[in-house]
Amino acid sequence: MNVTNYHTDTANPIIDPLNKGLGAFQQALPATDVKALNWNLLHEDLSLPTAVLYEERMTHNLQWMQQFVTEYGVKLAPHGKTTMAPKLFAHQLAGGAWGITLATAHQTRVAYQHGVRRVIMANQLVGKQNMAIISDLLADLSFDFCCLVDSADGVDQLGAFFKGRNQKLNVLLELGADGGRTGVRNAEQQTAVLDAIARWPDHIVLAGVELYEGVLKEEADIRSFLQHAVACTKQLAKDGRFAERAARQPVILTGAGSAWYDVVADEFVKTDIGLPLDVVLRPGCYLTHDVGIYRAAQAQIQTRNPIARKMRTELLPALQLWAYVQSIPETGKAIIALGKRDAAFDAGLPLPAAHYRPGSIAPTATPAHWQLTGMMDQHAYLQINAGDDIKVGDMIGFDISHPCLTFDKWRHIAVLNPQHEVVDVIQTFF
């Protein structure tokens, strides 16, 4: 039995026929060979339900965000937890991203194994095995990594571990908002963390300041939180807390999920701490976008942000699910072979977008009254009207809300060109 770990070729993962949503092939093969199989979604070459990515739309979105951060003069470290697809990380880095953001030690290892060499782990690093994973990666001195700290206990645990490994760990002080998630809430907690960092001068390096503004809902609160982070970063610089970091690399000031990255850019970009400073944004959902929570958030950005307005184009939904009508048992109700096993359902159900009857020329837009009213593990309920032209065996394309929890339902995702031909397959690592 061959035990080679073959999951390490970013550009060309091996795909296995036992994955759902793919076409017919008998033996595992490199993704580059898929194009030659001439699968076309509309020829029913894929086993539905399937998730598909539209290559041109992703490229558009990638360029849109890169242009946005370039015009602002800030850096981009897209949150990789959204897709956990190393091939997409590679596209993002090739497109100009400064690094990749991740949420766990596991995710960081996946990214590293696929060539990513700069990671913000926008989370606390906790536990012996998780620290060991990061420590092993840090044996590669070209690997630029930092994680968050928000408690003295956490810092002391990191200090003891990395002292035992005779290594240095870069950390960002996480600021939190009352009622929010992680992050220090007040000066007392902050001082405790800084004191703890000072206890491990040879092993813990304060590299900057981090926050996640997405726990707040109102722009005014978010701006106030961001201004607090700027003031805090300035004070830490003034107090010499970044001395070691600044001697070697720019200090980091970072925030931004996918809903408020423009406001973060706006508040952070002019920060002068008297030291080299990288302002880093971490949106994750822009690459595929959606037609739910992130379309709504992006519409706000397009309205309020002058640079986004100036760009005159918008992000495009690039991830769809396709599934069959399997039953029309009652007037007004079709059952779709698509379920919670295939799609996010925590921020709105998938939205019917395209209707295709095999053998016809092209998909058509679905009527507005076709809506999902519920999903079970493997089924969805589609509300229709009596007399609608819909039948068992028809294909329905769904846009989605919340890409993160859709990606994690799929191990391989076909990439389509505008002719619905499969031109690539990406692999995910959840």
Place this chain on the structure above:
Amino acid sequence: MNVTNYHTDTANPIIDPLNKGLGAFQQALPATDVKALNWNLLHEDLSLPTAVLYEERMTHNLQWMQQFVTEYGVKLAPHGKTTMAPKLFAHQLAGGAWGITLATAHQTRVAYQHGVRRVIMANQLVGKQNMAIISDLLADLSFDFCCLVDSADGVDQLGAFFKGRNQKLNVLLELGADGGRTGVRNAEQQTAVLDAIARWPDHIVLAGVELYEGVLKEEADIRSFLQHAVACTKQLAKDGRFAERAARQPVILTGAGSAWYDVVADEFVKTDIGLPLDVVLRPGCYLTHDVGIYRAAQAQIQTRNPIARKMRTELLPALQLWAYVQSIPETGKAIIALGKRDAAFDAGLPLPAAHYRPGSIAPTATPAHWQLTGMMDQHAYLQINAGDDIKVGDMIGFDISHPCLTFDKWRHIAVLNPQHEVVDVIQTFF
């Protein structure tokens, strides 16, 4: 590059270090080699968050259900969609299960590739590629398969496809309940389906009757639905509709999810149609059980069913999630490194069960007031009280509600003995 499809050794899958929730190893290795690595959950040898299965509890549950169906004299085809873990399918079959139930062509192929030779696909088979998957498996004449039909369109599509392949497909007539999911609702629909089956006499074989009673909520409605299925099956037998099936194999009468299997057994077991008949139950969640929706359902079964009462033992929760306390930023709130990426959240959030501080002797039960109040993609909010003995780096074990949507978050799951040692790793195929 080696392109062998190595995912086909049921007893001994290859595990890859890039999967989350495992311990340290450098190269992909056979699951049988894991035991020699001496991982122990309580020694922090696993990267948390992790999902773990308790081997003894699973064995208990497996034997419990097998005893239940044996005492009733019915057959068990556990729903494999719950775990999609071929190694668990193998345990279920070795334990006496008659077959495995699955929901899709993809799932059926996975099961077949891992040695399963009798499958009820408790769903409609729709679409060219899905039919092709099943057709390819049917080339193995030892593969016993049937799927559901509930529309003439569906039957005609199957008839045309399998005629083109010169094959016969066994189908079960699905009965549905008004307001429910799939399945014929009335005599008119049923006649249309039977007429369609009659149009493909050499390619579609009516093998029995199926329903899923779980779309109904009240026992009286469920019993009425089941009695309708019995009457329908008798009438079909009387009308000679099972003639071809009965000449070769028993007719099938099947129902039962994980909440009402006792009532289904009770209503179906005495059915006499004058032909050999297999009554087949299809619960899926009993193997791992939970402490949420299925604990509640099982409590009802233990109360109302005489055979379950007589057995005097209960199903045990056999699947847990373990995660670290990563931050305690506010009095009354701890943040746990566990999120929607790791656990079902559609039928109640995970429930804190065990608290372990690394280095201490053994886990203790968590206080009743420790409850999750929310989950994000990678974080959970744990409500605690001021002064509780909890700190960053502590490990919390969570019981779960809804095993199906927890399993599909994990590609490999460690199996523990009562000493928390990892004795095996199972692989899932979602």
